Amino acid sequence: xxxxxxxxxxxxxxxxxxxxxxxxxxxxxxxxxxxxxxxxxxxxxxxxxxxxxxxxxxxxxxxxxxxxxxxxxxxxxxxxxxxxxxxxxxxxxxxxxxxxxxxxxxxxxxxxxxxxxxxxxxxxxxxxxxxxxxxxxxxxxxxxxxxxxxxxxxxxxxxxxxxxxxxxxxxxxxxxxxxxxxxxxxxxxxxxxxxxxxxxxxxxxxxxxxxxxxxxxxxxxxxxxxxxxxxxxxxxxxxxxxxxx
Amino acid sequence: xxxxxxxxxxxxxxxxxxxxxxxxxxxxxxxxxxxxxxxxxxxxxxxxxxxxxxxxxxxxxxxxxxxxxxxxxxxxxxxxxxxxxxxxxxxxxxxxxxxxxxxxxxxxxxxxxxxxxxxxxxxxxxxxxxxxxxxxxxxxxxxxxxxxxxxxxxxxxxxxxxxxxxxxxxxxxxxxxxxxxxxxxxxxxxxxxxxxxxxxxxxxxxxxxxxxxxxxxxxxxxxxxxxxxxxxxxxxxxxxxxxxxxxxxxxxxxxxxxxxxxxxxxxxxxxxxxxxxxxxxxxxx
Numbered sequence: 361x362x363x364x365x366x367x368x369x370x371x372x373x374x375x376x377x378x379x380x381x382x383x384x385x386x387x388x389x390x391x392x393x394x395x396x397x398x399x400x401x402x403x404x405x406x407x408x409x410x411x412x413x414x415x416x417x418x419x420x421x422x423x424x425x426x427x428x429x430x431x432x433x434x435x436x437x438x439x440x441x442x443x444x445x446x447x448x449x450x451x452x453x454x455x456x457x458x459x460x461x462x463x464x465x466x467x468x469x470x471x472x473x474x475x476x477x478x479x480x481x482x483x484x485x486x487x488x489x490x491x492x493x494x495x496x497x498x499x500x501x502x503x504x505x506x507x508x509x510x511x512x513x514x515x516x517x518x519x520x521x522x523x524x525x526x527x528x529x530x531x532x533x534x535x536x537x538x539x540x541x542x543x544x545x546x547x548x549x550x551x552x553x554x555x556x557x558x559x560x561x562x563x564x565x566x567x568x569x570x571x572x573x574x575x576x577x578x579x580x581x582x583x584x585x586x587x588x589x590x591x592x593x594x595x596x597x598x599x600x601x602x603x604x605x
Numbered sequence: 606x607x608x609x610x611x612x613x614x615x616x617x618x619x620x621x622x623x624x625x626x627x628x629x630x631x632x633x634x635x636x637x638x639x640x641x642x643x644x645x646x647x648x649x650x651x652x653x654x655x656x657x658x659x660x661x662x663x664x665x666x667x668x669x670x671x672x673x674x675x676x677x678x679x680x681x682x683x684x685x686x687x688x689x690x691x692x693x694x695x696x697x698x699x700x701x702x703x704x705x706x707x708x709x710x711x712x713x714x715x716x717x718x719x720x721x722x723x724x725x726x727x728x729x730x731x732x733x734x735x736x737x738x739x740x741x742x743x744x745x746x747x748x749x750x751x752x753x754x755x756x757x758x759x760x761x762x763x764x765x766x767x768x769x770x771x772x773x774x775x776x777x778x779x780x781x782x783x784x785x786x787x788x789x790x791x792x793x794x795x796x797x798x799x800x801x802x803x804x805x806x807x808x809x810x811x812x813x814x815x816x817x818x819x820x821x822x823x824x825x826x827x828x829x830x831x832x833x834x835x836x837x838x839x840x841x842x843x844x845x846x847x848x849x850x851x852x853x854x855x856x857x858x859x860x861x862x863x864x865x866x867x868x869x870x871x872x873x874x875x876x877x878x879x880x881x882x883x884x885x886x887x888x889x890x
Contacts, residue, residue, distance in 0.1 A: 408801050430722070438803035448794035452816045461812045464804040473811045514798075521802050 361386050361525060361557055362407060367416035369406050375414055376402045377581045386524065389551045390559045391572030391589070395601050398578045400561045404527050407559070408440055409433045421524065438465045441518025441556075445530040447510040451503035455494055455513050458502055459485045462520030488516040491553075492546050508539025515546055519554070526550070528560040532567065540564075544571050565597065658861075666862045672869060673862035682851060686870045689847035690878075692765050692772065692840070693833035699773035700780055700833075701826060703745075707777065708784035710738035715788050715814065718796060719806050738781075745778025750836050754845040765846025772833050772840070780829055787821035788814065820890040827882040834878060838871050 362384040370376040377399045392400045407420050418425040420436055449458045464472055489495045492512035518526050532540035548571050551558045562568045568575055569589045577585030577600035585596050660668030709715045716731045753771035761767050795813035841849025855863040
């Protein structure tokens with residue numbers, strides 16, 4: 361799904377990630393951990409383009425990301441769902457409209473503008489709202505929901521695009537413990553039921569250990585750990601979180 | 606950090622604040638003196654104002670009060686007021702049709718969705734569209750409705766159509782400025798989410814931009830509607846239809862009782878529209 365070989369990534373002239381070697385297969389649940397500013401978000405968001413490749417090889421869903429054309433990038437993006445820390449929902453739209461906005465690439469422009477949906481689209485939206493347990497709130501506006509509920513809508517929206525990969529950028533950092541658990545449970549269920557690869561950038565080490573089958577630790581722009589969560593010893597954790605000078 | 610440092614950091618008496626306040630006061634006092642503004646003259650002339658409003662007792666109908674309530678005149682004013690509101694409605698629709706696309710090309714964030722990319726060509730196209738859009742909007746709103754009305758009267762002749770075109774063009778310029786400010790204040794998060802999901806420009810507009818700008822859009826459009834009704838009521842001065850024709854006619858003839866009646870029509874209409882706008886605003890925001 362994703363291949364990085366001796367990859368150097370960054371913005372304009374600044375190199376953020378150096379010498380990254382990773383291979384991510386279908387169906388994995390990966391947690392990216394590391395201190396603030398380590399390059400976790402850069403690594404994750406590089407998968408949808410927009411981050412400069414300075415050196416190395418970088419393939420996403422079989423496409424070379426270095427100098428990728430806009431049209432091809434759009435095709436890749438259609439196969440990737442993203443869950444943001446701040447949800448990025450449209451507050452004034454209903455839960456249903458927000459979920460359907462995740463499958464817009466399959467709906468013709470005229471119908472999308474009129475919000476005239478076909479039965480198969482509504483059926484699909486209902487299925488994903490069921491997955492995140494939000495069916496009873498379909499008509500509610502998103503600004504009337506709690507943070508946890510909003511994040512669940514965001515997951516349903518990501519699922520609506522039938523993605524091969526879901527990128528979750530700190531999906532639970534703004535949530536209370538109970539809501540965070542519910543969101544992580546849903547992500548796990550999505551991973552197991554639909555076989556979607558999940559790459560989650562997580563601040564909570566315990567959560568990463570509990571839910572992720574594989575953990576990637578980043579510090580100072582370099583991958584310092586890549587292995588199963590059970591292999592994560594306290595020495596390795598210290599290595600990941602020790603500030604580099 | 607010492608308390609002295611915090612005090613220095615938080616004091617309102619910073620050099621830049623003092624310079625800005627002094628500059629503002631200088632501009633205000635210079636403008637006040639240059640335009641010969643004087644409250645004294647207003648108080649001195651109060652008596653003349655009262656005698657103008659109360660009229661000359663020897664000339665019938667020269668007083669504003671009581672308003673003239675002739676039934677034939679009232680019927681004429683009523684239909685002229687209806688025509689004024691109709692002019693404002695058509696002009697508003699026309700101005701929205703012009704202003705919405707103009708507001709998109711004069712909003713930097715919307716242009717980034719329309720023409721994404723960091724190359725020189727992309728930047729050139731964005732800047733070019735922005736400059737053209739801003740220029741058109743500036744021309745539309747810089748020229749007063751009355752001047753536009755005179756121009757359109759010369760093209761389409763006397764009557765409400767010239768007024769509608771004048772209001773439509775001027776309001777399009779004002780609205781595009783107001784709407785572009787609303788566009789630029791949207792939360793970029795939903796746009797980012799839809800861009801990443803591969804949605805194109807129109808779909809991003811429909812799902813991420815328009816729902817966010819809707820309250821601002823409704824508020825500004827209603828505000829301009831009230832404003833258009835007020836403006837439409839004087840466009841008749843230059844023959845561009847509406848109740849302004851009667852207002853101008855009666856003002857010229859010093860028939861101030863009738864002027865008062867027309868003013869009451871305008872005030873009541875604007876008041877009713879204001880109440881209606883408030884109801885619509887509450888529903889949308």
